[in-house]
Amino acid sequence: MPDVVKVEIIALMPTQAGCAVFLGDGSKAILFYIDPAVGLSINTVMSGQQTQRPLTHDLYMLTLNAFGGKVLRTVINRVEGDVFYARLILEAENEIMERKIIELDARPSDCLALAARAEVPIYVTREVWNSLENRQPLLDQMREGKTGLPGFDFGD
Numbered sequence: 001m002p003d004v005v006k007v008e009i010i011a012l013m014p015t016q017a018g019c020a021v022f023l024g025d026g027s028k029a030i031l032f033y034i035d036p037a038v039g040l041s042i043n044t045v046m047s048g049q050q051t052q053r054p055l056t057h058d059l060y061m062l063t064l065n066a067f068g069g070k071v072l073r074t075v076i077n078r079v080e081g082d083v084f085y086a087r088l089i090l091e092a093e094n095e096i097m098e099r100k101i102i103e104l105d106a107r108p109s110d111c112l113a114l115a116a117r118a119e120v121p122i123y124v125t126r127e128v129w130n131s132l133e134n135r136q137p138l139l140d141q142m143r144e145g146k147t148g149l150p151g152f153d154f155g156d
Helices: 036-046 056-066 108-118 126-131 136-143
Strands: 004-014 019-024 029-034 069-080 083-092 100-106 122-125
Touching: 004 029, 004 036, 004 126, 004 136, 019 036, 019 136, 029 036, 029 108, 029 136, 036 056, 036 108, 056 069, 056 108, 069 100, 069 108, 069 126, 083 108, 100 108, 108 122, 122 126
Parallel strands: 069 122
Antiparallel strands: 004 019, 004 122, 019 029, 069 083, 083 100
């Protein structure tokens, strides 16, 4: 595995266009924006809520488990402008197939939703981590009510 930083989802915040996600390692936080439906999916798991019917990410996990698979970890491995890229690392083993490690290209938002459900580690490559601005001060100011997200009007 490449040189990575282990992170956690430290905040999810709704925006006019979707959801802001803050990932942090305890000393630094990075920020990116995701689809509102995936933000809701992540929030549902993180808040311990139960849904009456499986959400798309729940269905993926149920299918994966039915075939002897599981999520091992996720890695955010690239950023180009405002677009983030990630890899979903799976393991599969069943009566038909020997143990196999599978690495898939995936949206970071989907990786986060699956990692939250599987309770597995989330990593960011050190190269990506070091290239991104520390947004922890912004998150602290937002929590204190002193500011909003850049480009986002909270209204009066």
